Amino acid sequence: MRKSLLIVLSALLVLTLATGVVGAQDNNLTIQGSSTVLPIAQKTAEVYMEKYDVNISVRGGGSGNGIAALIDGTTDIADASRFIKESEVKNAVDNGYYPVPHRVAMDGIAVVINPSNPVENLTLDQLQQIYTGEITNWSELGGADKEIVVVSRDSSSGTFEVFNEIAVGGKRVTPNALLQASNGAIKSVVSDTEGAIGYVGLGYLDDTLKAVKVNGVAPTNNTVASGEFPIARPLFMFTDRWPEGLTLRFINFVKSAEGQKIIEEQGFVPLF
């Protein structure tokens, strides 16, 4: 008697678990990857969950971790602030996964100085020399005779990664640079310091900062979207094969007019 009861109970348990899993597949979505894309994924997921009865879990951890999770099959969408590497594609295909990129937004980084600084334009070369500590006075750049206060994001941020690669050529930023932990902190330091130079996401520009032209191009949504502004990059969401079901609907939402508006509000450059 007792034994049969046990069997029935465990059969029931297995059944509930199984239906739970099956039912979950269409309602659950996991997103993992780049911390740069994280605010986009987070905010769009929040809005999407408010509209539809689904459960989307979003995690950061970096582009590499996200793509690795996609290859392991532990995430539905991998956020990446860079394109997938050849070694990762090979690894994925060997495991039977076919990563498909979806460009969801553009990310532009504006170089900012104090509004009192007369300098208007800097070249990528000059930026590299400033950030590696070779140029230390604004007079070398056509400005006043003032020491340059180099302000940078802390080295684990995604913004730092892009800026360092494009503007500093992957070289080591001078140890005299003031490292700040957020876009907001950079804004605060640069707007308080006459000789400061820093960089922030396009969404953080306002009157307290002066954005300089880089290689003669002013940072605007248009120049970033067109690729003219040099310190910019596309942001991706990767899926395994062409997405279906909820994954497809969510990515369509991110790319819709409404999704792109959310992206713009988060300080990124929309696709259209």
Added chain:
Amino acid sequence: MDWKTKEKIIKYILLFFALSSIFFLTGIVIVLFREGLPIFNKIGIIDFIFGKEWYPTYDPSSYGILSLIMGSLLVTFGAMVFSVPIGLASSVFISYILPKKLKTFVKPTIELLAGIPSVIYGLFGMKILGPFLKNVFGLPTGLTALTASIMLGIMALPTIISLSEDAITSIPKRYRDASLALGGTRWETISKVILPTASSGIVTAVILGMGRAIGETMTVLMVAGGAAAMPSSFLKPVRPMTATIAAEMGEAPVGSEHYQALFGIAIILFIITLSFNILADLASRRFKKKVSGQ
């Protein structure tokens, strides 16, 4: 249930709660060392502590934290230079000169300083003290070791004043009476009798104040500037250990070398504050022995 079992149950419940903080401490220490020790193997403990370059996310990366340690020590030293004289004078004043009525009002007010969230000290340092020092010294930036030192000094004041005031007050009244009876002036009594007797108690207060300053995170993250260069002057920005951990931990991939290195910094910091606490404990034992008349 008879009273004996009840008594026993209560006893064990209290024991459990009393031990819980020890469990937490052990847990924290275990995690700290488990996550952080691997970096010492990879880099070598000497290169880690005495390396001058901190470039955790580059390829090849460098994990040298000497400039971070020096940054922490510099601002802590500066904070003590600022807060020890003020703290000592305040505590002597409160315990010997201030009328008792006012003392019951002044001491809690000073202790209130300790209750202000550190982010508020940070904001004050960033927006008011920093720009002020920048203008006074004509600096390119007001976020310097000096700014951080002054803010940390203010934050350490309540600890130093409160504990040294306790130490001075606990000196038996007969010491003072004897000195005054021998014809000593008030100043002679304070400087030759009271302060030397209270010295180990005051040392305890100062060391605990140092522990407060070196472990403070939010304020230094906001006002110290964050430059990881070797500190060369009080008027240059520095990057203390705590600020480094706080700024970088959020985005360091779990289990990576960078992550382990941040835990490695935490281990060093833990050892430094632990030794501060042990020293403070030794000094306070000496003080108790002295006052109780051996």
